[in-house]
Amino acid sequence: MNNSFVKWLLRIIVWAIYIALGIGIIVGIILLVRLNGPVFFVQAVLDGIRLGFVYALVALGYTMVYGIVRLINFAHGDVFMVGAFTSFFAITQYKWGFVPAILLSMIVCAFLNIVIERVAYKPLREAPRIAALITAVGVSFFLEYFTALKWVFGANFNTYIRPFEVVVWNIGGVLISNITIVIAAVAISLLLGLQYVVYRTKIGKAMRATALDKPTARLMGINVDATISLTFALGATLAGAAGVLYAIAYPQIWTFMGIMPGLKAFVAAVLGGIGNISGAFVGALLMGSIDVLVVSFVPTGSRLRDLIVFLVLIVVFLIKPAGIFGTTEIEKV
Amino acid sequence: MILPAKSPMRAKRHLPSWALTLLIALAFYVIVFFAERIGWLNPYWYQIIQLAGIMAISALGLNLIYGFNGQFSLGHIGFYAIGAYGSALITKDLAVNWSGTRIGALSWMIAGQVGILVVLFAARLLRLGPIRKRLAAGLAGYLKPYESGLIVLLVTLVLSAVAIAVGVLATWGLHTVLAAVFKLILSLPQGVARGVVFLIALLTGGTMAALVAYLVGLPLLRLSSDYFGIATLGFSVMIYTGLQNSDQVIATMKGARGMVGIPTWTTWTWVFWALLVIVLIMRHLVHSSYGRAIISIREDEIAAKTMGIDAAQSKATAFAVGGFFAGVAGGLYAHLFGFLHPSTFNFIKGFDPLIIIVFGGLGSMTGTVLASVLFALLIEGLRVLLPQGFEDWRFVIYPIILLLIMLLRPQGLLGTTEWGWLRAPLPPERDIPVPDRTTQEQEA
Numbered sequence: 001m002n003n004s005f006v007k008w009l010l011r012i013i014v015w016a017i018y019i020a021l022g023i024g025i026i027v028g029i030i031l032l033v034r035l036n037g038p039v040f041f042v043q044a045v046l047d048g049i050r051l052g053f054v055y056a057l058v059a060l061g062y063t064m065v066y067g068i069v070r071l072i073n074f075a076h077g078d079v080f081m082v083g084a085f086t087s088f089f090a091i092t093q094y095k096w097g098f099v100p101a102i103l104l105s106m107i108v109c110a111f112l113n114i115v116i117e118r119v120a121y122k123p124l125r126e127a128p129r130i131a132a133l134i135t136a137v138g139v140s141f142f143l144e145y146f147t148a149l150k151w152v153f154g155a156n157f158n159t160y161i162r163p164f165e166v167v168v169w170n171i172g173g174v175l176i177s178n179i180t181i182v183i184a185a186v187a188i189s190l191l192l193g194l195q196y197v198v199y200r201t202k203i204g205k206a207m208r209a210t211a212l213d214k215p216t217a218r219l220m221g222i223n224v225d226a227t228i229s230l231t232f233a234l235g236a237t238l239a240g241a242a243g244v245l246y247a248i249a250y251p252q253i254w255t256f257m258g259i260m261p262g263l264k265a266f267v268a269a270v271l272g273g274i275g276n277i278s279g280a281f282v283g284a285l286l287m288g289s290i291d292v293l294v295v296s297f298v299p300t301g302s303r304l305r306d307l308i309v310f311l312v313l314i315v316v317f318l319i320k321p322a323g324i325f326g327t328t329e330i331e332k333v
Numbered sequence: 334m335i336l337p338a339k340s341p342m343r344a345k346r347h348l349p350s351w352a353l354t355l356l357i358a359l360a361f362y363v364i365v366f367f368a369e370r371i372g373w374l375n376p377y378w379y380q381i382i383q384l385a386g387i388m389a390i391s392a393l394g395l396n397l398i399y400g401f402n403g404q405f406s407l408g409h410i411g412f413y414a415i416g417a418y419g420s421a422l423i424t425k426d427l428a429v430n431w432s433g434t435r436i437g438a439l440s441w442m443i444a445g446q447v448g449i450l451v452v453l454f455a456a457r458l459l460r461l462g463p464i465r466k467r468l469a470a471g472l473a474g475y476l477k478p479y480e481s482g483l484i485v486l487l488v489t490l491v492l493s494a495v496a497i498a499v500g501v502l503a504t505w506g507l508h509t510v511l512a513a514v515f516k517l518i519l520s521l522p523q524g525v526a527r528g529v530v531f532l533i534a535l536l537t538g539g540t541m542a543a544l545v546a547y548l549v550g551l552p553l554l555r556l557s558s559d560y561f562g563i564a565t566l567g568f569s570v571m572i573y574t575g576l577q578n579s580d581q582v583i584a585t586m587k588g589a590r591g592m593v594g595i596p597t598w599t600t601w602t603w604v605f606w607a608l609l610v611i612v613l614i615m616r617h618l619v620h621s622s623y624g625r626a627i628i629s630i631r632e633d634e635i636a637a638k639t640m641g642i643d644a645a646q647s648k649a650t651a652f653a654v655g656g657f658f659a660g661v662a663g664g665l666y667a668h669l670f671g672f673l674h675p676s677t678f679n680f681i682k683g684f685d686p687l688i689i690i691v692f693g694g695l696g697s698m699t700g701t702v703l704a705s706v707l708f709a710l711l712i713e714g715l716r717v718l719l720p721q722g723f724e725d726w727r728f729v730i731y732p733i734i735l736l737l738i739m740l741l742r743p744q745g746l747l748g749t750t751e752w753g754w755l756r757a758p759l760p761p762e763r764d765i766p767v768p769d770r771t772t773q774e775q776e777a
Contacts, residue, residue: 007475014480017487072559120736127743130405134691137684138735145728155725259681263570270563300578307574310567314553317564321556 032297039173044296045289050180050249052288053187057242058265059272059280059287060194061235067275068211068231070129074136075116077262078143079236083109083243084160084253085153091163098163102186102244109240110233117232122225148255160251183245190238191281197234198277207231211275260306264291267313273326283324350753362605369601378713379601380669385709386604387665389702390611392689394658399687400695401619402651403631405558408549408565409659410683411572412542416660417667417678418576418586420538421595424668427530428596431585435519439530440511442537446544448504455496465489531598535607535664542660543653550652554645569680576675591674599668607665608702611658612755615698618654620757627651631696659686692738694745699752704745 033041058080065073086108087101096104120139124132148155168177198204209217210227218224246261247253264287272283287309294308295301301308316324348356365382368374374382395409419442425431426438456462465485472481518526553564580588587593618624626647629637638644667673676682689708693700711734715727738746 010472010475010480010484013484014476017483070559072562120740123740124743128695130687130691130695131739131743134684134688135736135739137688138732138739140732141728141735142732145725145732149725149729263566263680267563267567270560274559300581303578304574307571310571310574313567314564317556317560318552321560323560 036297040296042174044292046174046176046180048289048292049285050183050288051292052268052285053183054242054246054249055261055265055268055288056281056284057187057190057238057245058261059269059284060191060277061239062266063269063272063274063277063280064207064231064235066269068207068228069121069125069132071121071132071136072266073232073235074133074262075120075139075143076235076239077258077260077265078140079109079113079116079258080239080243080246080262081253081255081258082112082143082147083240084247084257085147085243085255086240087244088158088160088247088253092161096163098182101163102241105240105244106237107240109236109243113232113236113239114229117229122228144255144258153255155255157252157254160247160253162248162251179249183249186241186245190241194234194238194277203227203230264309267309271313271316271323273323276323276325279323279325354752354754358605358609362601365601365605381709381713383599383601383604383669384666384713385706386601386608387662387669388685388689388709389705390608390665391659391662392686392693392701392705393611393615393698394655394662395686396655396690396693396695396698396701397615397618397627397651397658398655400690400697400701401624401631402627402648402655403558404554404648404652405562406565406652406655407562407680407683407687408567408569408572409655409686410678410680411565411569412546412656412659413663413666413686414569414572414576414675414678415542415545416535416538416663417673418579418592418663419541419660420534420664421592421667421673422583422585423534423537424531424598425585425592425595427527429594434512436512436515436530439533439537440508440515442541444504444508444511446537446540447507448500449544449548451503452493452496452500455499456493459492459496461489461492461496464492527596527598531603531668535661538664538667539657539660542663543657546656547649547653550649550656551645554648554652566680566683569678569683573675573678573680576678579675589675591672593672595667595671595673597668597671599665604665607661611661612698612702615658616755619698623647623650628696688735691745694747694749696749697745697747697751698755699750700745700747703747707746 058076061076061079062073065071065076083105086105090096090101090104091098116139120135121132124135147153162179164178164182166177166179168175196204198207206217206222206227207230209220209222210224210231214224217227242265243258246257265284268284268287269280270283271287272279272281274280290309290312291305294305298304298308320326365374365379369376369379391409391413394412395406398404398406398409423439423442427435432438432441465488468488469481469485472484475481476484518529521529549565549568553561553568556564576586577589579586580590585592585594619628626637626642627650629640629642630644630647634644637647666677685708689704690701692708693702693704712727712731715730716724719726719730
């Protein structure tokens with residue numbers, strides 16, 4: 001058979017597939033927009049990005065800790081919860097404003113995470129990795145159930161009182177509240193701050209060196225233990241802030257609130273390639289958007305959202321086994 | 334010259350280790366059995382002992398996957414859930430006749446599984462794998478990679494549709510045959526029919542979990558350690574969410590309200606014999622050539638591949654067998670309380686088997702069984718031991734104990750130590766002919 005003839009035939013087939021796919025996508029989008037209106041779509045994306053910013057702050061803690069000690073820190077979601085509760089008490093009982101409350105949450109979480117690291121993970125640094133993972137699960141249980149005791153936070157739902165008045169602007173039908181703006185502003189400034197710390201300071205350099213190779217970092221005079229503690233503290237700072245922002249956006253808090261956002265943020269970190277800071281950020285925005293879009297557009301989506309979110313994760317894994325921005329290490333023999 | 338078969342070390346043992354094990358196990362079985370009969374063991378603790386056995390079965394499955402094969406799975410609870418709901422549907426059908434024929438669920442479930450196997454076999458007969466590979470290689474010269482990928486995808490879809498159609502036909506045909514065969518069960522005396530259906534239900538639940546494990550495992554097991562763990566965690570969350578919405582597909586599963594009306598047929602006898610058989614299967618698997626292949630992958634996958642071990646198949650097999658154990662355990666669990674709720678199969682509960690096998694020691698069957706009992710005693714014992722007004726402290730003290738054990742013994746209670754019978758067997762006792770030096774010298 002003539003070579004160029006085959007080539008043309010294949011071209012035609014490929015184009016036919018492209019056209020079919022394109023028509024399918026266009027029809028799908030038109031149908032969605034017709035059913036719900038474009039305003040609804042923009043609103044959903046906006047809400048998704050708002051949630052994504054919160055996930056991003058939590059995901060960064062996961063990704064940094066994983067990057068430096070290769071530990072899936074299951075207690076991170078509960079640190080996030082402690083952050084929300086700290087600000088809750090500061091605001092309701094001591095009438096603190098938003099800025100001092102969020103700062104207090106960040107500091108409390110940082111100290112909490114340093115303590116957790118020293119007590120539960122540091123003694124196990126030389127043990128098999130699974131041992132530290134089990135203690136992480138243990139710490140997570142402890143934080144959830146200890147804070148659920150009557151004289152700590154209590155096991156009930158608490159209504160979070162927002163430290164500022166909610167103002168909603170209507171821009172062509174799309175509703176934007178000042179909550180969205182506060183979340184975006186805090187999240188972006190913290191992310192920029194983190195970028196600065198990790199890539200522009202000596203501490204950040206020490207962190208990156210420790211993540212790459214601990215023994216060599218130690219030989220270069222880096223205090224590895226202090227650096228690891230600091231990484232935990234930094235991650236917890238972000239988680240504390242995320243807890244406050246999450247509580248402001250969804251003002252119902254209880255001691256088990258950290259489980260699902262924690263898991264999703266973690267999945268976001270993995271989606272972006274774990275150990276990769278900008279990857280975690282992109283993964284989290286994606287995650288938040290998928291989360292809200294599924295709820296808005298899939299019939300019975302609010303009940304199936306977790307299923308679809310994790311399906312996306314598994315499909316991404318099958319195509320890119322180390323996440324979107326992750327690099328697969330090629331094992332050399 | 335011939336070296337005698339009975340070496341001094343072997344001669345010292347009076348009782349073969351399997352007999353000793355069987356004796357102790359049977360003694361334990363009899364003690365618990367009669368203790369419950371004469372009332373020493375109240376129903377609550379009787380259930381706890383059964384629960385410990387069920388946990389042991391499930392944890393043994395995870396130990397095969399993680400302890401022996403080294404694949405970090407966080408999705409074990411998903412297979413447990415599949416086994417639980419699968420077998421519950423079958424027995425509930427016999428008990429309350431929800432499908433209308435009393436054995437409809439059973440025949441559909443078995444036929445469906447065979448149907449999936451038929452799909453896989455048909456795909457192999459259609460040479461799906463080789464065709465895809467050759468097509469991709471052939472198109473590489475003409476098209477860009479993603480374009481040829483599209484065409485390969487299209488061909489794959491068409492061929493899979495054919496395979497699936499064959500599978501659906503096979504399922505439907507088999508269902509009619511099976512429904513006729515299983516009608517005979519209904520004519521048996523009621524007690525026997527129950528026993529038979531329960532046994533088949535447990536096995537079907539197990540094979541269903543195994544099939545899902547195999548299908549999920551084959552693509553996912555390519556992922557490296559932690560990524561595999563996260564993907565399986567995602568799988569278990571998907572199962573959990575699916576179960577919460579299960580009433581939209583099968584009304585009798587009741588979704589988030591919890592499935593009721595499952596006959597409570599699990600007894601200590603069922604749990605004990607299931608555990609014994611599963612330990613037996615596990616021992617023989619681990620110490621067979623398949624088992625050595627499975628263990629070698631844990632030690633070093635690349636080296637194992639170099640030795641000619643089909644790593645992908647081996648891992649999928651271990652994953653499927655582990656899933657089977659979890660499925661059987663789930664089936665027993667479903668019939669223990671007669672009530673199933675999705676929250677039992679939450680991913681947080683999924684850490685329980687992992688905690689058990691790490692406690693007991695990764696790669697130790699003895700440790701797993703022992704740790705399951707201790708785990709059940711710890712969790713439930715705290716409920717009894719804690720004074721009035723301190724019930725909330727149960728899950729505060731439990732993680733503290735967990736932490737202490739991990740900090741003090743990070744390698745687990747038993748490490749990799751095994752009880753005698755479960756150790757790798759010594760080579761069979763036989764006379765070993767040793768070449769006679771004098772005759773050799775004479776020949777020379």
